[in-house]
Amino acid sequence: MGLMTKDQYIESLRKLNPVVYMFGERITDVVDNPRLRAGIEATGATYEVAEMDEYRDLAITTSPLINEPVNRFTLPPGSIDDLVHRVKLNRAIANHVGTCHQRCTGLDCLSALSIVTYDVDQKHGTSYNQNFTEFLKYMQKNDLTANAGVTDLKGDRSKGPTQQADDEMYLKIVERRSDGIVVSGAKVHQTGSLSSHEIIVLPTRAMRKGDEDYAVAFAVPADAEGLIHVVGRSSLDGRELEGVDCGNVRYSKNCPTLIFDNVFVPNDRIFLCGETEFAVDMVIKFSSFHRQSHGGCKAGKIDCMIGAALTLMDYNGTSKVGHHKQKVIDMIHRAETLYGCCLASSYEGKKQASGSYFIDTILSNASKIHEGKELSESIRLMIDIVGGFVADMPSDKDFEHPEIGPKLKRYFKAVEGVPVENRIKMFRLVEKMAMESADTISDIHGGGSPEAHRVTILRESDLESKKRSALRLAGIEG
Ligand SMILES: Cc1cc2nc3c(=O)[nH]c(=O)nc-3n(C[C@H](O)[C@H](O)[C@H](O)COP(=O)(O)OP(=O)(O)OC[C@H]3O[C@@H](n4cnc5c(N)ncnc54)[C@H](O)[C@@H]3O)c2cc1C
Numbered sequence: 001m002g003l004m005t006k007d008q009y010i011e012s013l014r015k016l017n018p019v020v021y022m023f024g025e026r027i028t029d030v031v032d033n034p035r036l037r038a039g040i041e042a043t044g045a046t047y048e049v050a051e052m053d054e055y056r057d058l059a060i061t062t063s064p065l066i067n068e069p070v071n072r073f074t075l076p077p078g079s080i081d082d083l084v085h086r087v088k089l090n091r092a093i094a095n096h097v098g099t100c101h102q103r104c105t106g107l108d109c110l111s112a113l114s115i116v117t118y119d120v121d122q123k124h125g126t127s128y129n130q131n132f133t134e135f136l137k138y139m140q141k142n143d144l145t146a147n148a149g150v151t152d153l154k155g156d157r158s159k160g161p162t163q164q165a166d167d168e169m170y171l172k173i174v175e176r177r178s179d180g181i182v183v184s185g186a187k188v189h190q191t192g193s194l195s196s197h198e199i200i201v202l203p204t205r206a207m208r209k210g211d212e213d214y215a216v217a218f219a220v221p222a223d224a225e226g227l228i229h230v231v232g233r234s235s236l237d238g239r240e241l242e243g244v245d246c247g248n249v250r251y252s253k254n255c256p257t258l259i260f261d262n263v264f265v266p267n268d269r270i271f272l273c274g275e276t277e278f279a280v281d282m283v284i285k286f287s288s289f290h291r292q293s294h295g296g297c298k299a300g301k302i303d304c305m306i307g308a309a310l311t312l313m314d315y316n317g318t319s320k321v322g323h324h325k326q327k328v329i330d331m332i333h334r335a336e337t338l339y340g341c342c343l344a345s346s347y348e349g350k351k352q353a354s355g356s357y358f359i360d361t362i363l364s365n366a367s368k369i370h371e372g373k374e375l376s377e378s379i380r381l382m383i384d385i386v387g388g389f390v391a392d393m394p395s396d397k398d399f400e401h402p403e404i405g406p407k408l409k410r411y412f413k414a415v416e417g418v419p420v421e422n423r424i425k426m427f428r429l430v431e432k433m434a435m436e437s438a439d440t441i442s443d444i445h446g447g448g449s450p451e452a453h454r455v456t457i458l459r460e461s462d463l464e465s466k467k468r469s470a471l472r473l474a475g476i477e478g
Contacts, residue, residue, distance in 0.1 A: 003060070003069060004143040006048040012144075012197065013040060018223040020194065020256075022231035035240040036194050036231070038252035043145055043195035045096050045251065046073055046103045058089050063140050065133070073103045074140045076114035077357040083346035087296035091339060094300025097251040098429070099439055102192030104293035106146030109200040110136060111356065112285035113217065117271050118354030120278045128217075128271045129354065135219055135269065139198065146219065149187040149201035149258060150286060161207070161214040171201065171260055173213045173273070180266040181273060183216065187258045191442070193229050194256060196222050203272070206280035215279045217272035218265040226263040229256040234438040236431075244396045247432025249425075255438055284456065288361040290447040291368035295342030298371050298443060301433065302335035305382045308430050312386040315423045317415045327381045334374040341367035361460045365453040372450050375443040379434045389427045390434060399424060 004012065013031050020027040022035070030036050050059040050071050063070040064078060077083045086107070093101045114136070117128040139146065155169030164170070171185030183201075193199060200219045207215040220227065232255050239245045240252055272278060306328060313319040313328075345363035352358050383390050399405050399412075399421075413420045434440070444450060471477040 001142045003050065003071060004047055005051060006044040009044055009047045009143075009145070010040060013195070016197065016221070016223040018194065018229055019227065020229045020231065023233075027231070030194055034243060035237055035252070036254065038240050038246075038248075038250075039102065039192065039254045040195045042097045042099055042101045042251040042253060043103050043192055045093055046071065046101050046145075047143070049093055049096060055089075055092055058085060058092060061085070066137055066140050068141070070140045071143055073107045073145070074110065074136070074143065075107075076111040076136070077349070078355065079357060080347060080349055083292075083349045083357055083359055084343060086293065087339070087342045087346055090293050090296030091300040091303070094297045095303050098248050098301060098304040098433060099251050099436070100191060100253045100297065100442065101251075102147070102195050102253060103145050104297065105148035105191055105290065106196065106198070106200060108286055108289040108293055109146060109148045109150075109202060110139065111289045111358075112202065112282055113200070113271050114356040115285055115352045115354050115358060116278055116281045118352075119281065120272060120275050122353070124275055126273075126275070131268050132271050135271075142197075144197040145192070145195060146198040146200045147190055147192045147196040147222075148286065148290070149190060149193075149199050150204050150283075151188050152204045153186055153188055154204070161211050170204065170214045171216070173216055174262065180264055181216070181218075181270060183218070183260050183263050183265060185260050187260070189232075189255045189442075189445075190229070190258045191253065191255045191438075191446075193222060193258055194231070194254070198222060199224070199227070199258065202282045202286055203279035205283060207276040209276060211276050211279075212274035215272060215274055215276040216270075217282060218270045220263055220265055220269065224263050226261040228259040228261060230259065231256045232438075234436060236436050245428055247428035247430075247436075252432075253436070253438045255442075284361065285358065287448045287452065288359060288364045288456070291453065292342050292345050292359050292364040294371055294443075294447055295338045295345075295364070295367035298375055299335040299339035299342070301439075302331055302338070302375065302378050305378055305430075305433050306331045306335070308426055308433065309382045309385040312423070312426050312430065315414055315418045315426060316387065318385070324385050327385050331378045331381050334370075334378050338367055338370055338374065341370060362457055365456045365460075368447055368453045369450060369457075372444045372453075375440075379440070382430060383434055386427065386430050390431050393424065393427050393431075396424070 049055040060069050113132045117132040121129045152170040155164040161170040168185040173181045174184045175182035198219050199222055202217045313324050318324050345359040348360035349357045399408050409420045
């Protein structure tokens with residue numbers, strides 16, 4: 001098949017027949033549902049930019065596995081250059097869509113699996129890496145999108161998988177057959193599951209002896225039998241369904257809950273099955289890659305926020321106001337620090353036994369902590385600059401109303417010569433970037449809770465060498 005255009009990607013999704021529920025109703029026209037389509041368009045942008053002169057070199061590379069051009073979102077990193085390109089591409093696409101394009105999660109799974117399946121095979125003599133390699137060829141040859149089925153519901157957080165009152169609080173192998181396994185449970189916050197052809201499942205936490213049925217990784221098509229997507233509510237979703245006041249008129253994001261009701265996984269799609277000690281490796285590799293992806297992406301989102309703030313400064317008549325310029329600087333340095341941290345985590349990456357490259361975990365986790373705090377701060381700065389209409393601007397329906405519309409348009413004017421419609425549109429975009437829960441909550445929890453980032457930093461840091469430096473300087477030890 002080879003590389004897909006954006007239109008071919010959208011047509012390819014039409015061939016899938018996933019079971020989908022949204023707001024209590026079964027949805028059969030996924031691709032043409034306005035709420036879901038806005039998310040599909042965002043993933044479609046990863047195909048679109050690959051066709052654009054401006055981005056082609058960043059987005060397209062040659063896969064050594066199939067020796068053909070591939071989109072970078074199907075290429076586990078085989079060099080430092082690949083790691084760096086991931087960050088740059090995520091920033092470029094975020095600039096293009098102003099939200100989450102959703103395709104990084106699948107790449108982060110592929111990248112983690114390219115390392116860990118090899119290590120499991122070395123220890124256990126299994127053939128997961130072979131399974132993975134065949135799956136990867138399929139993904140690359142067909143230019144497919146996958147999502148990351150990582151987060152389990154987890155039930156009572158003080159208990160492990162086998163201690164829960166309900167044994168499916170973590171996705172579980174419920175049957176082992178000669179031709180594969182059957183799994184049940186659920187994965188939540190599934191960014192882009194309906195923009196994806198494939199769902200890649202990884203464990204969500206470290207597993208211990210006794211957790212064998214939960215230490216499982218595999219891939220199934222997004223419309224596999226028994227798989228049910230339940231689209232979650234997000235703060236501005238009603239706007240997309242109504243078709244008004246969307247803010248970002250092109251793109252959006254949704255994160256369904258995915259129920260696995262006795263889903264069959266054939267043997268050749270299994271990447272981990274009971275080797276509990278490797279669950280933690282999969283989690284660390286995936287989440288560290290994902291935190292690096294986030295940083296590139298969210299630096300790009302801050303770029304869009306800076307653009308909106310600057311434009312509204314022009315429209316509002318504050319473009320020369322000193323404290324606004326200072327606040328723009330404060331937004332820029334936050335974006336660049338985030339970006340710099342992710343680039344650094346790439347440049348400090350190391351080759352793994354499988355031949356794939358892995359980023360520096362401390363730097364990628366540091367970037368995610370920075371993102372969690374500083375994206376919120378950047379949103380606060382943007383809102384400070386643009387003013388209170390982010391909260392309560394009348395609807396487009398009011399602006400178009402024959403009686404009240406002309407009055408509103410008169411009073412909502414600001415700088416002479418700026419069409420009032422443009423000012424209204426830009427306020428709406430700011431509202432979307434600041435208030436869309438599917439985006440802003442992922443700045444904090446996406447890729448793991450903030451504490452998970454901190455724990456990883458502590459575990460991965462060489463604390464002894466830091467102590468040795470201090471002891472030497474204090475003259476306590478040589
Ligand atoms: C918008 C969005 C998009 C996402 N996209 C994806 C996706 O595409 N794929 C995917 O798999 N996941 C996705 N996630 C899930 C994300 O990784 C999780 O939200 C995150 O790991 C936190 O898990 P949780 O939401 O269950 O919160 P919890 O794990 O319940 O955490 C809540 C709080 O409790 C603390 N806590 C929980 N358990 C313990 C414990 N045992 N000890 C000490 N403290 C504890 C946490 O540190 C945190 O402070 C997404 C999340 C969001 C919000």
